[in-house]
Amino acid sequence: MMYSIKKSFMAVLAGSALLLAACGGGGGDTKSGESKDGQKSGDKKVLNVGTEATFIPFEFMEKGEVTGFDVDLLNAVAEEAGYEVKIENTGWDAMLAGLQGGQIDIGMAGITMTDERKKTYDFSKPYFESIGMIAFKEGADIKSAEDIKGKKIGVQNGTTGQFNAEEVVGENSPDISKYESAALMFQALQSDNVDVVVTDKAVAEAYKKKYPDSNIQTITDDKAFAIEHYGIAFQKGSELKAEFDQALDTILDNGKYAEIYKKWFDGAEPDIEALRKAAKE
Ligand code: ARG
Numbered sequence: 001m002m003y004s005i006k007k008s009f010m011a012v013l014a015g016s017a018l019l020l021a022a023c024g025g026g027g028g029d030t031k032s033g034e035s036k037d038g039q040k041s042g043d044k045k046v047l048n049v050g051t052e053a054t055f056i057p058f059e060f061m062e063k064g065e066v067t068g069f070d071v072d073l074l075n076a077v078a079e080e081a082g083y084e085v086k087i088e089n090t091g092w093d094a095m096l097a098g099l100q101g102g103q104i105d106i107g108m109a110g111i112t113m114t115d116e117r118k119k120t121y122d123f124s125k126p127y128f129e130s131i132g133m134i135a136f137k138e139g140a141d142i143k144s145a146e147d148i149k150g151k152k153i154g155v156q157n158g159t160t161g162q163f164n165a166e167e168v169v170g171e172n173s174p175d176i177s178k179y180e181s182a183a184l185m186f187q188a189l190q191s192d193n194v195d196v197v198v199t200d201k202a203v204a205e206a207y208k209k210k211y212p213d214s215n216i217q218t219i220t221d222d223k224a225f226a227i228e229h230y231g232i233a234f235q236k237g238s239e240l241k242a243e244f245d246q247a248l249d250t251i252l253d254n255g256k257y258a259e260i261y262k263k264w265f266d267g268a269e270p271d272i273e274a275l276r277k278a279a280k281e
Contacts, residue, residue, distance in 0.1 A: 047105040047240070049074065049087040050095030054183030056206040057264045058110040058128075058230075061089060069264040073127060074108045074232065076256050080247035081240075091180065092158060096121075099235055106240070107233035110200060112160045114228075122241045123231030125248055125279040127257075129271070132164040132225030133204040135189060136196040138215035145224030151175065154185045154194035161185075161198040164225050190214050200228070202265075229278055252276070 051066060053059045059068040066087045078085045085106065090098060098104030099121055112130065113123045136142050140151070145168050153169065155162040157178035165176055177194055179185040186207050188194045197204075201220055208216040232248075234240050251257045252272050261270040 044082060044084040046084045046086055047078065048098075048103065049085045049106040049108050050090035050098050050104040051087055051107070051109040052092040052095060052181055053089040054181045055110050055200075055203055056182075056210065057202065059087075059089075059108070069128075069260060070108045070110060072260045072263065073251075073257070074106070076251050076260060077232070077244055077247045080250050081243045083240075092156065093180070096158070099233060102235060105235070105238070110203070110230050111233050112200075112228040113231040114160065114163075117233075120236060122234045122236055122238055124234070124241060124244050126229035126231055126275055127248060128202075128230040129274060129278065130200045130202060130228045130230060131220050131222065132161065132198060132228075133201040133218050133220045134196050134198055135186075135204040135208065135216050135218045137189070137192070138217050140195055140217070142196060142217075142219060144219070145221040148196050148198070151195040152177065152193070154179060154188045154197040156180070156182050156185050156199065159199075160228055161200065165198040168224060186211075189216070 051059045051070070053061050053066045053068075055068075057068055058070040059066055061067075066089055071087060074085055074087070087108070090104070092109065095104060095107045095109060099107050107121070110128070110130070111117070111123075113126065117123075132145075134142055134145065134148060136151075142148065142151075145164075148165065149169055153165050153173075153176045155165050155176060155178055157180055162176070162178060166173070169175055177188065179188060182199065182203060185194075185197050185199065189197050190211065201218075204216075204218045208214075208218055232244055234244075248257075252275065257272065258270055262268065
């Protein structure tokens with residue numbers, strides 16, 4: 001009860017902050033929602049972007065700024081498409097609500113393109129491949145997804161981590177605790193409030209690396225968890241989708257994507273062919 005009241009309050013807060021930001025923008029900002037024609041030659045149109053910035057290495061706060069793979073990628077794609085982006089750490093729920101309500105033009109938060117979400121939002125072509133991962137403290141003896149049964153499970157509310165966990169232990173399982181952000185979920189694991197968390201592969205690995213003293217172990221289970229793809233989220237019917245898809249293609253082709261990928265993934269080469277293939281599916 002408290003939880004949902006607090007959440008909707010937060011959503012309203014975040015929503016009004018965005019509105020204020022949109023009104024007080026001044027300068028050459030073109031307000032979102034206006035016709036996109038005309039304004040593009042001089043000042044670039046500024047798009048409002050929402051995110052949940054505790055999802056390392058995709059988006060996280062550093063010196064008061066949102067940074068990460070998603071941020072670099074979105075900036076590159078937007079620049080290619082001729083837009084400017086203003087990225088705000090709105091939180092997950094407010095991001096999705098803002099997209100639906102029209103205060104937010106773009107959601108960029110390692111968002112998995114699920115069939116359910118495709119009913120409400122439009123997505124770009126896939127820009128990253130992921131799969132569910134279980135993180136736990138050393139000694140918890142987790143070898144497959146089945147082993148989370150009977151454990152205290154932490155997930156980020158409304159994410160595929162939650163859906164993956166529910167597939168294994170049931171939708172209304174009292175063993176699942178839902179947290180508002182990825183950071184709160186990992187904190188719960190570190191402080192032993194939960195035994196395991198179910199999240200995304202690259203993020204579990206990044207937390208494990210960032211907190212070496214927490215003895216975090218990770219496993220995935222490709223029988224239980226499906227391959228996921230992240231997409232840039234737009235309002236349903238948004239004209240931005242076509243423009244951003246084209247810009248993303250350019251960046252995949254010209255080496256910019258690979259450059260950004262290497263920067264955030266220890267110099268690893270991205271599998272661009274796999275992304276292209278997934279775009280056709
Ligand atoms: N990929 C997962 C999903 O879409 C988790 C995304 C969580 N993102 C975040 N910035 N916390 O459900």
